Amino acid sequence: MYHPGGTIKDAVYSIASRKYVLPAIQREFVWSQEQICALFDSLMQGYPFGEFLFWQITPENSGKYRYYDFVLDYHQRDDPHCHDLGILPDSPLTAVLDGQQRLTAFNIGLRGSVAIKIPYKWWNNPDAFPRRVLALDLLTQPEPDEEGNRYAFAFIEESRVGIDGGRLWYKAADILKIRDDTAWPDMDDWLNDKDISQEQRSLAIRILSRLYQAVHKDQTVCYYEERNQDIEHVLNIFIRRNRGGTVLSYSDLLLSIATSQWDNLDARKEVHALVDDLNRIGSGLNLTKDFVLKAGLMLTDIASVGFQVRNFTHANMAILEKNWSRISAALVETIQLVTGFGFDGNSIRANSALLPIAYYIYHLGAPTDFDIHTRYEPDRKAIRGWLTRSILKSGVWGSGLDTLLTALRDVLRNTSNGQFPASEMRRVMAQRGKSLEFSQEEVEDLADMGISDRRTFPLLALLYPFIDLQSNRFHIDHVFPKSRFTTTRLRSAKVGEDQIESFIDLANRLPNLQLLDGAINLEKQAKLPAEWLDERFPDDQARQHNCNLHHLGDVPREMVGFGKFYEARREQLQERIAELVNSV
16 A cells, blocks of 8 residues: 655654564665765755555564664674664564665664774774764755765764864754754754854755755655565565565575574574585585575474475574584585585586485484495485486476475485485385486487586486596596597598588587596597507506496597497497486
8 A cells, every 4th residue: 555745754753763663584774875865865856765665563463573673873893783673572563674775874864873994994993983974064055966966965073063164064963853843943043153154154044944844844755555464475575676676585585584583693694604614515516595594494394394484483493593503514514425426516406406415414413424434335325326316307306396305304204224215215206296217218318418418427427436526526528539529620530521510519428428537637638539548558458447337339549430439339328327217
């Protein structure tokens, strides 16, 4: 419902009396001093500065959430945050969903102050943060500057209020002290002892009167009012309203709620720090706060793993905070395990696939040697096979994700044999249309994958499990060097014109790819595979053993034999892939 009317004075008094509050979903105040000055200039010029969005919370619902006060005296080092008002039960409240920055700017300008560090001074120096108040120079003609501002607003130290060189600074907050019935006398009294000319006095009266009119009289506060008490509905409105500025995700809002409800730890700080730590492991998996938040819900057995406000209750967040160190340890061990398998941010297409693994490790007690100790070798083998198949299979981690994760959690919770229940998980996944069985057509598609497909590395890792990906940095190598597949070089190699285009296309597909140690790959460079094998394995038996391991077959010595090599290896890979992906 749209409501016109209301003055800036009314809005500021509503903030002072805590009639207006900030819900936990709001972010911190981020406006600069220049932005505050520009807002007051717009107010003075009569420009619209946007409507607000208020959420009217009924007394019976006010105790369900946590609230914050508006920033008043901002101190960059000592007091940069909104103050926690806690829970305010049994009170009708107006929570500001859109307009926090503007209302805070008016609150600071008309009631408070800012203390920003002076450049080049030390943070621990108290003199580096002088307190400044918003002031208006009454002697500057209201003429537009390059940015269209007409009025000379600035934040100054309060000692400079009054005559200061060629300026006459008026503290903006003093305009609130003027009563409607004494406006003119009060303004005259303030100017009487100022040593200014009559012309300057007339200008000062005009500017001061405009400030009084803009704050006390003009009905500039317009707002939409939301009365729906459903928090999910309200959050969706909030997200949509904020898309024009810095984009907010649903998890941003939920993290804010978690932060407001933790008693001893700072949820936002802890989550962001853990995300950074996880992404430093191995080559990095590009994990986000969404992953960590969902992991917290899943690992602690909160009813649903979905990003819904009803899951972010005070009771649930207390569980999350209490178990935070265990959650962090389990996630660290999970990422160490997965990156030890050779996966990175390119090969893990869906981070949600890691959550069942993290749940299993969490309920084992997050052993720090899970990724290396021999007693966990059967678990590691089962996890690696299940994870690889779930990554190779299209559509597993798409729609219905929360339902799938909840079902897998039930399987893991109820496992009784003390081992990672890969077979039972596959059965439950199949019941939900997420089968890990691969048809012949899917197997053929896998065998034809290109090097740019994110599934290529996991498939090669599955095909060649004997490669120690944990201790070495392996490259995806072209068996026949990519540099050989140019039209000019293929013609020089006597490849027929009718085969050149096909050779170039097949060069980057799975049958011409293998995993090779990075140092060895650099050594190999652009040599043809037969020549390189001769140098690398001078013993015929060792050479043959390597070719068998990597399904290379009879490697031709010339480029003209690439086509037959490709088809033969493709057939072998198809057979091996079918065995691996459809095995129990």
